[in-house]
Amino acid sequence: MRRVKLVVAYDGSNYCGWQIQPSGITIEEMLNNALTGLLGEEIKVIGASRTDSGVHSLGNVAVFDTMTRIPPGKICYALNQRLPEDIVVQDSCEVPLDFHPRRCYSEKAYEYRILNRKLPLPTLRRYTYFYYRDLNVKKMQQGASYLVGRHDFKSFCSVKTAVEDTVREVLSCTVEKSKEEVISIRVTGTGFLYNMVRIIAGTLISVGAGEIQPEAVKEILEKRERSAAGPTAPAQGLTMLGITYVKTEK
Amino acid sequence: MRRVKLVVAYDGSNYCGWQIQPSGITIEEMLNNALTGLLGEEIKVIGASRTDSGVHSLGNVAVFDTMTRIPPGKICYALNQRLPEDIVVQDSCEVPLDFHPRRCYSEKAYEYRILNRKLPLPTLRRYTYFYYRDLNVKKMQQGASYLVGRHDFKSFCSVKTAVEDTVREVLSCTVEKSKEEVISIRVTGTGFLYNMVRIIAGTLISVGAGEIQPEAVKEILEKRERSAAGPTAPAQGLTMLGITYVKTEK
Numbered sequence: 190m191r192r193v194k195l196v197v198a199y200d201g202s203n204y205c206g207w208q209i210q211p212s213g214i215t216i217e218e219m220l221n222n223a224l225t226g227l228l229g230e231e232i233k234v235i236g237a238s239r240t241d242s243g244v245h246s247l248g249n250v251a252v253f254d255t256m257t258r259i260p261p262g263k264i265c266y267a268l269n270q271r272l273p274e275d276i277v278v279q280d281s282c283e284v285p286l287d288f289h290p291r292r293c294y295s296e297k298a299y300e301y302r303i304l305n306r307k308l309p310l311p312t313l314r315r316y317t318y319f320y321y322r323d324l325n326v327k328k329m330q331q332g333a334s335y336l337v338g339r340h341d342f343k344s345f346c347s348v349k350t351a352v353e354d355t356v357r358e359v360l361s362c363t364v365e366k367s368k369e370e371v372i373s374i375r376v377t378g379t380g381f382l383y384n385m386v387r388i389i390a391g392t393l394i395s396v397g398a399g400e401i402q403p404e405a406v407k408e409i410l411e412k413r414e415r416s417a418a419g420p421t422a423p424a425q426g427l428t429m430l431g432i433t434y435v436k437t438e439k
Numbered sequence: 440m441r442r443v444k445l446v447v448a449y450d451g452s453n454y455c456g457w458q459i460q461p462s463g464i465t466i467e468e469m470l471n472n473a474l475t476g477l478l479g480e481e482i483k484v485i486g487a488s489r490t491d492s493g494v495h496s497l498g499n500v501a502v503f504d505t506m507t508r509i510p511p512g513k514i515c516y517a518l519n520q521r522l523p524e525d526i527v528v529q530d531s532c533e534v535p536l537d538f539h540p541r542r543c544y545s546e547k548a549y550e551y552r553i554l555n556r557k558l559p560l561p562t563l564r565r566y567t568y569f570y571y572r573d574l575n576v577k578k579m580q581q582g583a584s585y586l587v588g589r590h591d592f593k594s595f596c597s598v599k600t601a602v603e604d605t606v607r608e609v610l611s612c613t614v615e616k617s618k619e620e621v622i623s624i625r626v627t628g629t630g631f632l633y634n635m636v637r638i639i640a641g642t643l644i645s646v647g648a649g650e651i652q653p654e655a656v657k658e659i660l661e662k663r664e665r666s667a668a669g670p671t672a673p674a675q676g677l678t679m680l681g682i683t684y685v686k687t688e689k
Contacts, residue, residue, distance in 0.1 A: 198558075198560055198561055198562070199561050200561035200562050200564070245561075245562050247560065247562070265558075269558070274559070274561065274564055275561045275564070276561060277558055277559050277560065277561050278558075279558050308448075308515075308519070308527055308528075308529050309524070309527050310448055310497065310527065311448055311449050311450035311495075311524065311525045311526060311527050312448070312450050312495050312497070312565075312566055312678070314450070314524055314525070315562075316562055428562070
Protein backbone atom coordinates (compact mmCIF):
# COMPACT_ATOMS: atom_id res chain seq x y z
CA MET A 190 0.00 0.00 0.00
CA ARG A 191 1.20 3.45 -0.91
CA ARG A 192 -0.13 6.93 -0.29
CA VAL A 193 0.06 9.21 -3.30
CA LYS A 194 -0.22 13.00 -3.27
CA LEU A 195 -1.70 14.87 -6.24
CA VAL A 196 -1.39 18.57 -7.09
CA VAL A 197 -4.61 19.48 -8.86
CA ALA A 198 -5.35 22.52 -11.07
CA TYR A 199 -8.90 23.22 -12.21
CA ASP A 200 -11.24 25.73 -13.70
CA GLY A 201 -14.06 25.66 -11.16
CA SER A 202 -16.64 27.33 -13.45
CA ASN A 203 -18.51 24.12 -14.25
CA TYR A 204 -18.27 22.36 -10.87
CA CYS A 205 -20.16 22.46 -7.59
CA GLY A 206 -16.87 22.93 -5.74
CA TRP A 207 -14.45 20.33 -4.43
CA GLN A 208 -16.45 18.22 -2.01
CA ILE A 209 -18.80 15.46 -3.14
CA GLN A 210 -22.45 16.40 -2.81
CA PRO A 211 -25.71 15.05 -4.16
CA SER A 212 -26.76 18.10 -6.17
CA GLY A 213 -23.99 18.34 -8.78
CA ILE A 214 -20.63 17.25 -10.13
CA THR A 215 -17.59 18.10 -8.01
CA ILE A 216 -13.81 17.98 -8.48
CA GLU A 217 -13.49 15.29 -5.79
CA GLU A 218 -15.98 13.05 -7.60
CA MET A 219 -14.23 13.54 -10.96
CA LEU A 220 -10.89 12.57 -9.40
CA ASN A 221 -12.38 9.53 -7.61
CA ASN A 222 -13.96 8.30 -10.84
CA ALA A 223 -10.85 8.84 -12.96
CA LEU A 224 -8.57 7.18 -10.36
CA THR A 225 -10.93 4.24 -9.84
CA GLY A 226 -11.03 3.71 -13.62
CA LEU A 227 -7.26 4.03 -13.99
CA LEU A 228 -6.19 1.89 -11.05
CA GLY A 229 -8.97 -0.72 -10.94
CA GLU A 230 -9.48 -0.14 -7.19
CA GLU A 231 -12.12 1.97 -5.53
CA ILE A 232 -10.33 5.22 -4.75
CA LYS A 233 -11.46 8.01 -2.45
CA VAL A 234 -9.24 11.05 -2.31
CA ILE A 235 -8.78 13.32 0.70
CA GLY A 236 -8.51 16.97 -0.33
CA ALA A 237 -6.61 19.80 1.34
CA SER A 238 -8.76 22.78 0.44
CA ARG A 239 -12.48 22.12 -0.05
CA THR A 240 -13.01 24.99 -2.45
CA ASP A 241 -16.50 26.37 -3.09
CA SER A 242 -18.53 26.12 -6.25
CA GLY A 243 -16.94 28.28 -8.97
CA VAL A 244 -13.56 28.70 -7.23
CA HIS A 245 -10.47 27.84 -9.32
CA SER A 246 -7.17 26.21 -8.44
CA LEU A 247 -3.62 26.12 -9.69
CA GLY A 248 -2.42 23.74 -6.98
CA ASN A 249 -4.91 22.15 -4.62
CA VAL A 250 -3.67 18.93 -2.97
CA ALA A 251 -5.30 15.52 -2.57
CA VAL A 252 -4.04 12.15 -1.37
CA PHE A 253 -5.22 8.57 -1.83
CA ASP A 254 -4.03 5.05 -1.03
CA THR A 255 -3.38 2.49 -3.72
CA MET A 256 -1.91 -0.97 -4.39
CA THR A 257 -0.97 -0.02 -7.97
CA ARG A 258 2.42 -0.78 -9.50
CA ILE A 259 2.28 2.36 -11.64
CA PRO A 260 5.18 4.55 -10.41
CA PRO A 261 3.66 7.42 -8.36
CA GLY A 262 5.36 10.05 -10.54
CA LYS A 263 3.65 8.67 -13.65
CA ILE A 264 0.12 8.61 -12.27
CA CYS A 265 -0.57 12.26 -13.12
CA TYR A 266 0.05 11.71 -16.85
CA ALA A 267 -2.17 8.62 -17.04
CA LEU A 268 -4.83 10.32 -14.92
CA ASN A 269 -4.98 13.41 -17.14
CA GLN A 270 -5.97 11.17 -20.06
CA ARG A 271 -9.15 10.35 -18.12
CA LEU A 272 -9.97 13.87 -16.94
CA PRO A 273 -11.71 16.67 -18.86
CA GLU A 274 -9.64 19.66 -19.94
CA ASP A 275 -10.85 21.77 -17.03
CA ILE A 276 -9.09 19.53 -14.48
CA VAL A 277 -5.35 18.87 -14.92
CA VAL A 278 -3.23 17.06 -12.33
CA GLN A 279 0.10 18.90 -12.22
CA ASP A 280 2.13 16.41 -10.18
CA SER A 281 1.91 13.08 -8.36
CA CYS A 282 4.37 11.67 -5.81
CA GLU A 283 4.51 9.22 -2.93
CA VAL A 284 4.09 10.52 0.64
CA PRO A 285 4.24 8.74 4.03
CA LEU A 286 1.13 6.67 4.83
CA ASP A 287 0.29 8.94 7.76
CA PHE A 288 0.42 12.15 5.71
CA HIS A 289 -2.96 13.89 5.87
CA PRO A 290 -3.31 17.03 3.72
CA ARG A 291 -5.45 18.90 6.26
CA ARG A 292 -3.73 17.77 9.46
CA CYS A 293 -0.11 18.57 8.59
CA TYR A 294 1.37 22.00 9.02
CA SER A 295 1.02 23.78 5.70
CA GLU A 296 1.03 27.22 4.14
CA LYS A 297 -1.79 27.89 1.72
CA ALA A 298 -1.87 30.69 -0.82
CA TYR A 299 -4.99 32.19 -2.41
CA GLU A 300 -5.49 34.97 -4.91
CA TYR A 301 -8.64 37.04 -5.32
CA ARG A 302 -8.79 38.99 -8.61
CA ILE A 303 -10.97 42.03 -9.24
CA LEU A 304 -11.38 43.60 -12.68
CA ASN A 305 -11.68 47.28 -11.76
CA ARG A 306 -12.72 49.34 -14.77
CA LYS A 307 -15.82 50.87 -16.28
CA LEU A 308 -16.83 47.91 -18.47
CA PRO A 309 -16.33 44.14 -18.17
CA LEU A 310 -13.86 42.28 -20.40
CA PRO A 311 -15.31 39.02 -21.79
CA THR A 312 -12.01 37.13 -21.72
CA LEU A 313 -11.59 37.77 -17.97
CA ARG A 314 -15.19 37.18 -16.90
CA ARG A 315 -14.64 33.64 -15.58
CA TYR A 316 -11.53 34.43 -13.54
CA THR A 317 -12.15 37.87 -12.08
CA TYR A 318 -14.92 39.70 -10.24
CA PHE A 319 -15.94 42.76 -12.23
CA TYR A 320 -16.26 45.86 -10.06
CA TYR A 321 -17.29 49.15 -11.68
CA ARG A 322 -16.50 51.77 -9.06
CA ASP A 323 -12.93 53.01 -8.70
CA LEU A 324 -11.09 51.18 -5.92
CA ASN A 325 -8.32 52.89 -3.95
CA VAL A 326 -5.49 50.34 -3.87
CA LYS A 327 -3.50 52.21 -1.19
CA LYS A 328 -6.46 52.06 1.20
CA MET A 329 -6.92 48.37 0.42
CA GLN A 330 -3.24 47.75 1.20
CA GLN A 331 -3.57 49.57 4.50
CA GLY A 332 -6.71 47.62 5.40
CA ALA A 333 -4.98 44.36 4.45
CA SER A 334 -2.06 45.07 6.77
CA TYR A 335 -4.29 44.70 9.88
CA LEU A 336 -5.17 41.13 8.88
CA VAL A 337 -1.59 39.85 8.99
CA GLY A 338 -0.74 37.85 12.12
CA ARG A 339 -2.51 35.50 14.49
CA HIS A 340 -6.05 36.75 15.10
CA ASP A 341 -9.53 35.56 15.89
CA PHE A 342 -11.08 35.71 12.40
CA LYS A 343 -14.63 35.04 13.56
CA SER A 344 -15.84 38.18 11.74
CA PHE A 345 -14.36 36.70 8.53
CA CYS A 346 -16.06 33.31 8.80
CA SER A 347 -19.36 32.30 7.23
CA VAL A 348 -22.09 31.78 9.82
CA LYS A 349 -22.94 28.56 7.94
CA THR A 350 -20.21 26.68 9.80
CA ALA A 351 -20.07 25.21 13.31
CA VAL A 352 -16.29 25.50 13.80
CA GLU A 353 -15.44 26.56 17.37
CA ASP A 354 -11.86 27.74 17.26
CA THR A 355 -11.79 30.69 14.88
CA VAL A 356 -8.21 31.76 15.57
CA ARG A 357 -6.06 31.57 12.41
CA GLU A 358 -2.71 32.90 11.30
CA VAL A 359 -2.41 35.03 8.17
CA LEU A 360 1.22 35.15 7.01
CA SER A 361 0.78 37.78 4.33
CA CYS A 362 -1.96 39.79 2.65
CA THR A 363 -0.95 41.95 -0.31
CA VAL A 364 -2.91 44.06 -2.79
CA GLU A 365 -1.56 45.00 -6.23
CA LYS A 366 -3.00 46.48 -9.41
CA SER A 367 -1.70 45.33 -12.79
CA LYS A 368 -1.61 47.43 -15.95
CA GLU A 369 -4.54 45.31 -17.18
CA GLU A 370 -6.72 46.91 -14.46
CA VAL A 371 -6.82 43.74 -12.39
CA ILE A 372 -6.45 44.16 -8.62
CA SER A 373 -5.02 41.02 -7.04
CA ILE A 374 -5.41 40.29 -3.34
CA ARG A 375 -2.99 37.55 -2.32
CA VAL A 376 -3.42 35.91 1.05
CA THR A 377 -1.20 33.24 2.59
CA GLY A 378 -1.82 31.53 5.88
CA THR A 379 -1.53 28.32 7.83
CA GLY A 380 -5.27 27.75 7.87
CA PHE A 381 -8.47 29.39 6.72
CA LEU A 382 -12.07 29.43 7.89
CA TYR A 383 -15.09 28.80 5.66
CA ASN A 384 -15.36 31.69 3.12
CA MET A 385 -12.55 33.55 4.91
CA VAL A 386 -10.66 34.69 1.78
CA ARG A 387 -13.86 35.75 0.03
CA ILE A 388 -14.97 37.76 3.09
CA ILE A 389 -11.49 39.34 3.31
CA ALA A 390 -11.82 40.25 -0.39
CA GLY A 391 -15.33 41.62 0.07
CA THR A 392 -14.19 43.69 3.05
CA LEU A 393 -11.13 45.06 1.24
CA ILE A 394 -13.34 45.97 -1.73
CA SER A 395 -15.54 47.97 0.68
CA VAL A 396 -12.36 49.62 2.01
CA GLY A 397 -11.21 50.45 -1.54
CA ALA A 398 -14.62 51.87 -2.38
CA GLY A 399 -14.51 54.14 0.69
CA GLU A 400 -17.39 52.44 2.51
CA ILE A 401 -15.14 51.15 5.30
CA GLN A 402 -12.13 53.06 6.61
CA PRO A 403 -8.84 51.11 6.41
CA GLU A 404 -8.34 51.39 10.22
CA ALA A 405 -11.81 49.91 10.77
CA VAL A 406 -10.51 46.51 9.64
CA LYS A 407 -8.82 46.26 13.04
CA GLU A 408 -12.15 46.92 14.78
CA ILE A 409 -13.94 44.42 12.54
CA LEU A 410 -11.51 41.73 13.76
CA GLU A 411 -12.12 42.73 17.38
CA LYS A 412 -15.90 42.53 17.04
CA ARG A 413 -15.79 38.78 16.31
CA GLU A 414 -19.09 39.02 14.44
CA ARG A 415 -19.68 38.14 10.79
CA SER A 416 -22.00 41.13 10.26
CA ALA A 417 -19.16 43.54 11.11
CA ALA A 418 -17.17 42.60 7.98
CA GLY A 419 -17.96 43.29 4.33
CA PRO A 420 -19.88 41.00 1.96
CA THR A 421 -18.61 37.63 0.71
CA ALA A 422 -17.02 38.39 -2.68
CA PRO A 423 -18.24 36.19 -5.58
CA ALA A 424 -16.57 32.81 -6.13
CA GLN A 425 -15.24 33.27 -9.67
CA GLY A 426 -12.61 35.81 -8.54
CA LEU A 427 -10.94 33.29 -6.22
CA THR A 428 -8.08 30.95 -7.13
CA MET A 429 -6.29 28.60 -4.73
CA LEU A 430 -2.68 29.10 -5.80
CA GLY A 431 -0.95 26.30 -3.94
CA ILE A 432 -0.04 24.62 -0.67
CA THR A 433 3.43 24.20 0.79
CA TYR A 434 4.04 21.31 3.20
CA VAL A 435 7.20 21.08 5.21
CA LYS A 436 9.01 17.72 5.08
CA THR A 437 6.29 15.46 3.78
CA GLU A 438 7.59 13.99 0.54
CA LYS A 439 9.27 10.63 1.09
CA MET B 440 -28.05 60.10 -40.44
CA ARG B 441 -25.02 59.42 -38.27
CA ARG B 442 -22.18 56.93 -38.49
CA VAL B 443 -21.28 55.39 -35.14
CA LYS B 444 -18.08 53.54 -34.33
CA LEU B 445 -18.05 50.72 -31.78
CA VAL B 446 -15.06 49.21 -29.99
CA VAL B 447 -15.94 45.58 -29.39
CA ALA B 448 -14.37 43.08 -26.95
CA TYR B 449 -15.32 39.42 -27.11
CA ASP B 450 -14.43 35.93 -26.05
CA GLY B 451 -14.43 34.14 -29.40
CA SER B 452 -14.66 30.62 -27.91
CA ASN B 453 -18.33 30.17 -28.71
CA TYR B 454 -18.52 31.96 -32.07
CA CYS B 455 -17.77 31.10 -35.70
CA GLY B 456 -15.63 34.22 -35.99
CA TRP B 457 -16.62 37.76 -36.89
CA GLN B 458 -18.18 37.52 -40.31
CA ILE B 459 -21.76 36.36 -40.90
CA GLN B 460 -21.99 32.87 -42.32
CA PRO B 461 -24.72 30.25 -42.69
CA SER B 462 -23.11 27.55 -40.53
CA GLY B 463 -23.03 29.21 -37.10
CA ILE B 464 -23.42 32.26 -34.91
CA THR B 465 -20.92 35.08 -35.44
CA ILE B 466 -20.02 38.29 -33.63
CA GLU B 467 -21.24 40.40 -36.57
CA GLU B 468 -24.66 38.73 -36.45
CA MET B 469 -24.95 39.21 -32.69
CA LEU B 470 -24.15 42.92 -33.06
CA ASN B 471 -26.59 43.37 -35.97
CA ASN B 472 -29.39 41.70 -34.01
CA ALA B 473 -28.73 43.65 -30.81
CA LEU B 474 -28.47 46.98 -32.67
CA THR B 475 -31.58 46.32 -34.76
CA GLY B 476 -33.49 45.50 -31.56
CA LEU B 477 -32.17 48.54 -29.73
CA LEU B 478 -32.60 51.14 -32.48
CA GLY B 479 -35.66 49.85 -34.30
CA GLU B 480 -33.93 50.09 -37.68
CA GLU B 481 -32.29 47.32 -39.62
CA ILE B 482 -28.59 47.70 -38.82
CA LYS B 483 -25.66 46.10 -40.59
CA VAL B 484 -22.26 46.77 -39.11
CA ILE B 485 -19.00 46.96 -41.06
CA GLY B 486 -16.14 45.40 -39.12
CA ALA B 487 -12.44 46.26 -39.17
CA SER B 488 -10.87 42.89 -38.42
CA ARG B 489 -12.80 39.82 -39.58
CA THR B 490 -11.38 37.54 -36.90
CA ASP B 491 -11.52 33.75 -37.32
CA SER B 492 -13.57 31.30 -35.34
CA GLY B 493 -12.20 31.07 -31.77
CA VAL B 494 -10.14 34.29 -31.93
CA HIS B 495 -10.69 36.81 -29.12
CA SER B 496 -10.75 40.59 -29.06
CA LEU B 497 -10.18 43.42 -26.63
CA GLY B 498 -10.84 46.15 -29.18
CA ASN B 499 -12.10 45.25 -32.63
CA VAL B 500 -13.90 48.09 -34.41
CA ALA B 501 -17.22 48.23 -36.25
CA VAL B 502 -19.30 51.05 -37.69
CA PHE B 503 -22.97 51.42 -38.64
CA ASP B 504 -25.34 54.17 -39.78
CA THR B 505 -28.38 55.16 -37.79
CA MET B 506 -31.16 57.71 -37.49
CA THR B 507 -31.43 57.25 -33.71
CA ARG B 508 -31.62 60.12 -31.25
CA ILE B 509 -29.71 58.13 -28.60
CA PRO B 510 -26.43 60.03 -28.04
CA PRO B 511 -23.64 58.03 -29.72
CA GLY B 512 -21.63 57.81 -26.49
CA LYS B 513 -24.55 56.13 -24.69
CA ILE B 514 -25.21 53.46 -27.30
CA CYS B 515 -22.57 51.08 -25.88
CA TYR B 516 -24.28 50.92 -22.47
CA ALA B 517 -27.72 50.25 -23.93
CA LEU B 518 -26.28 47.74 -26.38
CA ASN B 519 -24.48 45.75 -23.69
CA GLN B 520 -27.85 45.11 -22.04
CA ARG B 521 -28.85 43.18 -25.17
CA LEU B 522 -25.58 41.28 -25.65
CA PRO B 523 -24.43 38.09 -23.91
CA GLU B 524 -21.58 38.34 -21.39
CA ASP B 525 -19.00 37.13 -23.93
CA ILE B 526 -19.45 40.25 -26.09
CA VAL B 527 -19.02 43.67 -24.44
CA VAL B 528 -18.93 46.92 -26.38
CA GLN B 529 -16.24 49.07 -24.75
CA ASP B 530 -16.99 52.39 -26.42
CA SER B 531 -19.25 54.10 -28.97
CA CYS B 532 -18.73 57.46 -30.66
CA GLU B 533 -19.73 59.35 -33.78
CA VAL B 534 -17.39 59.34 -36.79
CA PRO B 535 -17.61 61.08 -40.21
CA LEU B 536 -20.08 59.45 -42.61
CA ASP B 537 -17.26 58.48 -44.97
CA PHE B 538 -15.20 56.71 -42.29
CA HIS B 539 -14.72 53.08 -43.29
CA PRO B 540 -12.91 50.90 -40.72
CA ARG B 541 -10.99 48.87 -43.31
CA ARG B 542 -10.22 51.64 -45.81
CA CYS B 543 -8.73 54.24 -43.48
CA TYR B 544 -5.10 54.17 -42.42
CA SER B 545 -4.92 52.29 -39.14
CA GLU B 546 -2.51 50.45 -36.90
CA LYS B 547 -3.74 47.09 -35.66
CA ALA B 548 -2.29 45.20 -32.71
CA TYR B 549 -2.58 41.47 -32.11
CA GLU B 550 -1.26 39.22 -29.36
CA TYR B 551 -0.61 35.49 -29.68
CA ARG B 552 -0.21 33.73 -26.32
CA ILE B 553 1.52 30.38 -25.81
CA LEU B 554 1.45 28.49 -22.50
CA ASN B 555 4.90 26.90 -22.52
CA ARG B 556 5.22 24.36 -19.71
CA LYS B 557 5.00 20.63 -19.15
CA LEU B 558 1.29 20.46 -18.34
CA PRO B 559 -1.72 22.57 -19.37
CA LEU B 560 -3.41 24.96 -16.92
CA PRO B 561 -7.23 24.74 -17.04
CA THR B 562 -7.80 28.43 -16.32
CA LEU B 563 -5.69 29.45 -19.34
CA ARG B 564 -6.93 26.85 -21.81
CA ARG B 565 -9.33 29.14 -23.67
CA TYR B 566 -6.91 32.03 -24.10
CA THR B 567 -3.55 30.40 -24.79
CA TYR B 568 -2.14 27.68 -27.01
CA PHE B 569 -0.56 25.00 -24.87
CA TYR B 570 2.86 23.95 -26.14
CA TYR B 571 4.76 21.26 -24.25
CA ARG B 572 8.31 21.48 -25.64
CA ASP B 573 10.68 24.15 -24.31
CA LEU B 574 10.69 27.23 -26.53
CA ASN B 575 13.80 29.40 -26.80
CA VAL B 576 12.50 32.96 -26.46
CA LYS B 577 15.79 34.57 -27.60
CA LYS B 578 15.62 32.66 -30.89
CA MET B 579 11.97 33.63 -31.30
CA GLN B 580 12.88 37.30 -30.75
CA GLN B 581 15.62 37.05 -33.36
CA GLY B 582 13.26 35.38 -35.83
CA ALA B 583 10.62 38.03 -35.16
CA SER B 584 13.04 40.85 -35.96
CA TYR B 585 13.17 39.84 -39.65
CA LEU B 586 9.42 40.37 -40.00
CA VAL B 587 9.47 44.04 -39.05
CA GLY B 588 9.18 46.40 -42.02
CA ARG B 589 7.49 46.45 -45.39
CA HIS B 590 7.69 42.99 -46.95
CA ASP B 591 5.85 40.68 -49.27
CA PHE B 592 4.18 38.38 -46.73
CA LYS B 593 2.90 35.86 -49.27
CA SER B 594 4.57 33.02 -47.32
CA PHE B 595 2.55 34.15 -44.27
CA CYS B 596 -0.83 34.17 -46.00
CA SER B 597 -3.36 31.34 -46.12
CA VAL B 598 -3.69 29.81 -49.60
CA LYS B 599 -7.46 29.98 -49.03
CA THR B 600 -7.54 33.62 -50.12
CA ALA B 601 -7.44 35.24 -53.56
CA VAL B 602 -5.82 38.53 -52.50
CA GLU B 603 -3.29 39.72 -55.08
CA ASP B 604 -1.17 42.30 -53.34
CA THR B 605 0.53 40.52 -50.44
CA VAL B 606 2.85 43.35 -49.44
CA ARG B 607 2.17 44.51 -45.89
CA GLU B 608 3.95 46.58 -43.26
CA VAL B 609 4.72 45.15 -39.83
CA LEU B 610 5.51 47.97 -37.40
CA SER B 611 6.68 45.81 -34.51
CA CYS B 612 6.92 42.16 -33.55
CA THR B 613 8.00 41.37 -30.00
CA VAL B 614 8.27 38.16 -27.99
CA GLU B 615 8.22 38.07 -24.18
CA LYS B 616 7.85 35.37 -21.53
CA SER B 617 5.97 36.15 -18.31
CA LYS B 618 6.63 34.58 -14.95
CA GLU B 619 3.42 32.59 -15.48
CA GLU B 620 5.14 30.70 -18.33
CA VAL B 621 3.12 32.49 -20.99
CA ILE B 622 5.03 33.56 -24.11
CA SER B 623 3.36 36.55 -25.78
CA ILE B 624 4.01 37.43 -29.40
CA ARG B 625 2.76 40.96 -30.08
CA VAL B 626 2.48 42.13 -33.67
CA THR B 627 1.42 45.57 -34.85
CA GLY B 628 1.00 46.57 -38.45
CA THR B 629 -0.97 48.70 -40.88
CA GLY B 630 -2.63 45.67 -42.48
CA PHE B 631 -2.66 41.91 -42.25
CA LEU B 632 -3.29 39.06 -44.65
CA TYR B 633 -5.65 36.15 -43.97
CA ASN B 634 -4.18 34.04 -41.09
CA MET B 635 -1.02 36.16 -41.15
CA VAL B 636 -0.61 36.53 -37.36
CA ARG B 637 -1.35 32.85 -36.75
CA ILE B 638 1.22 31.81 -39.39
CA ILE B 639 3.75 34.21 -37.87
CA ALA B 640 3.04 32.62 -34.47
CA GLY B 641 3.31 29.08 -35.88
CA THR B 642 6.60 29.95 -37.58
CA LEU B 643 8.08 31.58 -34.45
CA ILE B 644 7.03 28.53 -32.41
CA SER B 645 9.00 26.37 -34.89
CA VAL B 646 11.93 28.75 -34.45
CA GLY B 647 11.67 28.53 -30.65
CA ALA B 648 11.52 24.74 -30.84
CA GLY B 649 14.69 24.64 -32.97
CA GLU B 650 12.98 23.31 -36.10
CA ILE B 651 13.63 26.52 -38.06
CA GLN B 652 16.74 28.65 -37.60
CA PRO B 653 16.01 32.29 -36.69
CA GLU B 654 17.84 33.54 -39.81
CA ALA B 655 15.67 31.30 -41.99
CA VAL B 656 12.70 33.60 -41.35
CA LYS B 657 14.31 36.01 -43.80
CA GLU B 658 14.49 33.26 -46.43
CA ILE B 659 10.90 32.23 -45.75
CA LEU B 660 9.79 35.79 -46.59
CA GLU B 661 11.84 35.73 -49.80
CA LYS B 662 10.34 32.42 -50.96
CA ARG B 663 6.84 33.93 -51.23
CA GLU B 664 5.30 30.51 -50.73
CA ARG B 665 2.96 29.45 -47.91
CA SER B 666 4.64 26.05 -47.60
CA ALA B 667 7.95 27.69 -46.67
CA ALA B 668 6.57 29.04 -43.37
CA GLY B 669 5.55 27.14 -40.21
CA PRO B 670 2.04 25.86 -39.40
CA THR B 671 -0.95 28.09 -38.67
CA ALA B 672 -1.07 28.29 -34.86
CA PRO B 673 -4.48 27.46 -33.29
CA ALA B 674 -7.08 30.22 -33.03
CA GLN B 675 -7.61 30.27 -29.25
CA GLY B 676 -4.14 31.77 -28.63
CA LEU B 677 -4.93 34.87 -30.68
CA THR B 678 -6.41 38.12 -29.39
CA MET B 679 -6.98 41.26 -31.42
CA LEU B 680 -5.82 43.95 -28.99
CA GLY B 681 -7.00 47.10 -30.69
CA ILE B 682 -6.94 49.42 -33.67
CA THR B 683 -5.66 52.98 -33.76
CA TYR B 684 -7.06 55.34 -36.40
CA VAL B 685 -5.50 58.68 -37.04
CA LYS B 686 -7.90 61.67 -37.09
CA THR B 687 -11.22 59.93 -37.51
CA GLU B 688 -13.30 60.87 -34.49
CA LYS B 689 -15.43 63.92 -35.15
